[in-house]
Amino acid sequence: MFSPFDSILAFKTAIYFFLRSLLKGFLRRATGLCELQRLCYANNIGAKRTKGVEKSILLSRCPVLKRINTQLDALAEADELANNWSTVEEAVEATMVAKQINKSIHEAFIQPYRICLVQIYGYRQLIVRLDQIRGIAFDHNNEVHLVLLKNLWKLLCPDTELEGMISKQWTDIGFQGQDPSTDFRGMGLLSLENLVFFATVYTDHARNILSHSLHPIHGYPFAAVGINITHMALSLIKAGYLKTHLYNVESRIYTVEDFHKIYSYLFASFDKLWIRSKPNSVMEFSHIRDKFEAAVVKKLQFEDAVFRWDPYLETI
Known part of the structure; x- marks a missing residue:
């Protein structure tokens, strides 16, 4: 059963996504660039850029970006990211198609975006590895x-x-x-x-x-x-x-x-x-x-x- 607080939170969330969608649409028309492009072009390599890209992917309603997040997250959870570079490259290509990014014109977008994906899901994979080691009990017979x-x-x-x-x-x-x-x-x-x-x-x-x-x-x-x-x-x-x-x-x-x-x-x-x-x-x-x-x-x-x-x- 929903409480008044839940209703207010749901309303605020709906408003947020509505305004976010309006702003993204306006900026897309004004700049000719999608949000991911704007983030990659506006910031040098580092936390500001990668955090922005990470947030954009997580909040995106684009089915392709949702699928990319699910696939790369699964690889990170399985500690298999390094063995599946092709999936990262496929994610870059799929993003450019979904966001209608012309590769010949916006080739400079590819490497920054690729780096962001490696950092985002590499960070998640590191947590998995650390948890695995933490779960190993010290054994006097080992x-x-x-x-x-x-x-x-x-x-x-x-x-x-x-x-x-x-x-x-x-x-x-x-x-x-x-x-x-x-x-x-x-x-x-x-x-x-x-x-x-x-x-x-x-x-x-x-x-x-x-x-x-x-x-x-x-x-x-x-x-x-x-x-x-x-x-x-x-x-x-x-x-x-x-x-x-x-x-x-x-x-x-x-x-x-x-x-x-x-x-x-x-x-x-x-x-x-x-x-x-x-x-x-x-x-x-x-x-x-x-x-x-x-x-x-x-x-x-x-x-x-x-x-x-x-x-x-x-x-x-």
């Missing part, structure tokens, strides 16, 4: 998992020999107990891969942050916080906030490594905020974490926002 965990210790504590996979030593790098695998339950193998990537690619910086975390007053559990940063980063990408950064920096299908780099930036940035905040205890973690996440979201609301970090120049 040698690959054990090697990852051992490498994390070696990278962070090269001068200290690990006594065993179940050891109180794990608390020295911020795990909550003697068995680090219990900390991975929420974020699965993704959180371990994030930590290992950070410690492998930015070894000196990771060790430096570990030393910050061991401060007797202002310290925090390094590994536990790192796992929490994984949760934050995954939430940000699923909410769409990270489109701004990724659409601005890469015009290809996104990889898990792109997510690892974002994670590294976030971890290093959070550490900086923690140091500046000088909390009296780790009990202030939730407050500082929420403050940090709000600042990240605010930054990403600017269409030209990117995460730039050179750990050697400290330019976070």
